[in-house]
Amino acid sequence: MTPGRGEPGRIRARLRRDRGQLTIEFTGMVPIILVTLVLLWQAVLVGYTFTLASGAADEGVRKAVASGAWDRRSSCEAAVHDRLPSAWDGPARIHECGGPGNDMVKVRITLRAPVLFPGFASLPIPVDATAGAAAEGK
Numbered sequence: 001m002t003p004g005r006g007e008p009g010r011i012r013a014r015l016r017r018d019r020g021q022l023t024i025e026f027t028g029m030v031p032i033i034l035v036t037l038v039l040l041w042q043a044v045l046v047g048y049t050f051t052l053a054s055g056a057a058d059e060g061v062r063k064a065v066a067s068g069a070w071d072r073r074s075s076c077e078a079a080v081h082d083r084l085p086s087a088w089d090g091p092a093r094i095h096e097c098g099g100p101g102n103d104m105v106k107v108r109i110t111l112r113a114p115v116l117f118p119g120f121a122s123l124p125i126p127v128d129a130t131a132g133a134a135a136e137g138k
Contacts, residue, residue, distance in 0.1 A: 042116065046123070049088065049113040053129035056083040056092070060107040061131040064098055072098040076107055084111075087118030106132040 056079075063079035064072045076097035084092055091112040098105055108130045112122035 038116070045116075045118070046113045046127070049111050049127045050129070052084060052088055053109060053111045053127050054131070056080045057107045057109050057129040057131035059083040060094075060097060060109070061105055061133045064105045064107065065133050065136055072105065080107070080109060085118070087114060091122055103135055104132060105135050106130065
């Protein structure tokens with residue numbers, strides 16, 4: 001069989017025609033892959049914000065319950081701020097810390113999920129967390 005004829009010749013001719021196809025496909029897929037990775041990373045940050053909010057609310061309730069009724073709010077706020085990393089602590093809002101009665105301690109906080117990098121910018125969607133516990137001896 002002479003080179004360039006028959007089955008091997010057709011394969012070589014086809015490969016010459018498809019020479020830049022891989023480059024074109026790769027160039028077209030890179031933006032799609034990058035956008036998918038950015039969206040997945042953003043979903044991780046939002047989920048981590050939910051975890052931080054609930055952990056901080058739980059810690060605030062635990063400290064408030066363990067402290068006396070006279071310094072419940074201050075110990076609760078200090079525990080919430082100590083529990084949060086600095087990038088999430090700035091936009092954190094503590095709505096309720098302690099509770100109206102002496103029998104129940106309730107903490108409600110709101111965080112903002114960061115956009116792409118903690119400390120950079122925040123999403124306009126609030127992440128709320130609430131925790132409560134019965135107050136120990138009066």
